[in-house]
Amino acid sequence: DIVMTQSPDSLPVSLGERATINCKSSQSVLSSSRNKNFLGWYQQKPGQPPKLLIYWASTRESGVPDRFSGSGSGTDFTLTISSLQAEDVAVYYCQQYYSRPITFGQGTRLEIK
Amino acid sequence: QVQLQQSGPGLVKPSQTLSLTCAISGDNVSSNSAAWNWIRQSPSRGLEWLGRTYYRSPWFNEYTASVKSRITINADTSKNQFSLQLTSVTPDETAVYYCARSVRGFTINWFDLWGQGTLVTVSS
Numbered sequence: 641d642i643v644m645t646q647s648p649d650s651l652p653v654s655l656g657e658r659a660t661i662n663c664k665s666s667q668s669v670l671s672s673s674r675n676k677n678f679l680g681w682y683q684q685k686p687g688q689p690p691k692l693l694i695y696w697a698s699t700r701e702s703g704v705p706d707r708f709s710g711s712g713s714g715t716d717f718t719l720t721i722s723s724l725q726a727e728d729v730a731v732y733y734c735q736q737y738y739s740r741p742i743t744f745g746q747g748t749r750l751e752i753k
Numbered sequence: 754q755v756q757l758q759q760s761g762p763g764l765v766k767p768s769q770t771l772s773l774t775c776a777i778s779g780d781n782v783s784s785n786s787a788a789w790n791w792i793r794q795s796p797s798r799g800l801e802w803l804g805r806t807y808y809r810s811p812w813f814n815e816y817t818a819s820v821k822s823r824i825t826i827n828a829d830t831s832k833n834q835f836s837l838q839l840t841s842v843t844p845d846e847t848a849v850y851y852c853a854r855s856v857r858g859f860t861i862n863w864f865d866l867w868g869q870g871t872l873v874t875v876s877s
Contacts, residue, residue, distance in 0.1 A: 737863060
């Protein structure tokens with residue numbers, strides 16, 4: 641199984657500042673034939689299901705604010721929030737769908753400093 | 754607006770069968786582009802994909818190895834819904850269970866729409 645490891649576990653950031661969450665996979669999730677990274681990012685607020693933010697590592701889901709961006713390739717990925725808003729307080733998860741079983745990271749809790 | 758609405762009991766006894774239903778509005782369970790999934794979340798297991806179904810004449814089902822012998826996902830086209838049955842549950846399968854939609858394909862892909870979640874407690 642591909643193990644997804646996120647860092648940090650908890651991230652305090654001031655309002656308006658940049659937040660950076662990392663995700664590392666135990667093996668590459670890049671398909672050379674398709675030239676795509678099989679990685680997604682989700683946001684989960686308390687009492688709610690996860691919400692899709694990013695797929696193919698960097699494609700923003702429709703309706704997601706452009707302050708959210710995804711980058712990286714192979715085994716190392718980053719979710720960046722360019723200017724933290726109060727409503728961005730949540731737990732963030734990465735997910736690989738390159739191989740079965742699909743796996744999620746353990747989550748990063750983003751909070752206001 | 755596409756929505757998934759879950760229903761089912763929140764308490765199941767050990768060794769019994771967990772049954773949940775996910776009603777779809779705004780999309781079709783027989784869609785050519787969507788697959789319908791069940792995912793659970795618990796503090797001990799994190800987010801865990803359980804399985805999916807989609808229409809491919811006949812229906813295609815795929816399950817994760819850890820529950821493959823105990824799980825069934827069925828679609829009901831007359832009610833535009835799909836269901837989860839998990840037999841012989843144990844207390845460590847206490848979790849929030851979600852239904853979710855994904856883009857259909859060889860890979861399981863990402864989940865762009867989720868149900869509200871059902872906390873299922875396995876306890877006597």
